Amino acid sequence: MNSEVLSSTRQSVELFVTLFMFWVLLNGSLAPDTLAIGCVAAFVIAVLFRDGLSFLFEFRILPSSLWASVQYFVYFMKELIVANVRLAIIVLSPSLPIKPGIVKVRTRLKSRMGRLLLANSITLTPGTLTVELEDDWLYIHWVTVEAVDMEDATTLIVAGFERYLERMYG
Amino acid sequence: MGAIIDIIGALLLVLGTAFLFLGGVGLHRMPDVFNRIQVGTKTTTLGTLLTLAGAACLHPDWSLKLLLIGLFLLFTNPLSSQVLARAAYRSGAKKMATMVTDQFGDEPGDRS
Structure with a gap:
């Protein structure tokens, strides 16, 4: 149970980071309001789709x-x-x-x-x-x-x- | 140097649009839904990637954004085609009578 919660949280964080990076790169700006909107949007998506897949998930880093x-x-x-x-x-x-x-x-x-x-x-x-x-x-x-x-x-x-x-x- | 890159960029754009055009011809010529999806997916993916690469040559400062658009396309384009194909199969889309084999339909269990 505990490890399930942990892996689900890890997945959410990975998804959040991926989405947020994507947003910043697409916008090409570091203005505070742009970052705030991206942060909120990425957070909502990461929470809603925490059982989804991300590129890094299950990838073997070797x-x-x-x-x-x-x-x-x-x-x-x-x-x-x-x-x-x-x-x-x-x-x-x-x-x-x-x-x-x-x-x-x-x-x-x-x-x-x-x-x-x-x-x-x-x-x-x-x-x-x-x-x-x-x-x-x-x-x-x-x-x-x-x-x-x-x-x-x-x-x-x-x-x-x-x-x-x-x-x-x- | 800049002129050569401009020419390469223009050539890539032309090649990309040529593939997109062939995709359109294919959509018109193919006999059923599955073959049309095949043509549509492959030509739009390579056609758009080449067009993006051409645009990157002409506007190097857009490169990063264009690369991201390309990656996004590579992941979403085939996925949407697969979902379309599955939905078409399950809703009983018209299949070609000359289909060589249909091992999906031969399986036990009703899929329609």
Whole structure:
């Protein structure tokens, strides 16, 4: 019970700090009235959403996880560009070569933030869109289905991101 | 030096708007809701990021704010698409008859 309250408080504080920093950077001013408004708004949101997620929550602060974050970001940008070029080709082809379907894949990630980032990453990468996240299972809409089998689809869609996110969040 | 950065910025802006335009074409051409969401999410994300990067080249003093807007976009854009896709599925949006597989609908339990 006590540790639950503690972790909930820690989360609220982290959320407050993140929101407040965001506010100050966006405003680019340190005037007292701006700071006061940001402080009140961030406090209210932090209290209302104390069970929400923040970037730092569950992140492992280790040199290897920081390095994994950098690798993840590079891999992610590369995949985002590939996704856009592929879709551009499909959209511009007169025959519209699509072969859509919804497949089921499995993730090994346990943390909530890790799973959220995985679902987001899948949505932004070549031809895949997360439709539902249920326990260990993700349901993915695929513009050009390349594998119907669960194991094969997992390798194709999930494995690339998972190996970095695993080291970042576990 | 400044002129080169201006040119790079302008090129990034053009590239970004080109992707946004392709996204619009895709929305028009794709046959069902899920494929449209796919095109919409990916092109608006990269298109807007490139546009922001272009703007950062032309106005270096805006860089920090533009970076924050970009980060915000990277987190919220896919999330809203996922929520839309799930809502569309559960409310029984029209799916393409030619869908290769639908393992979500094959599951036991009523989802609609």
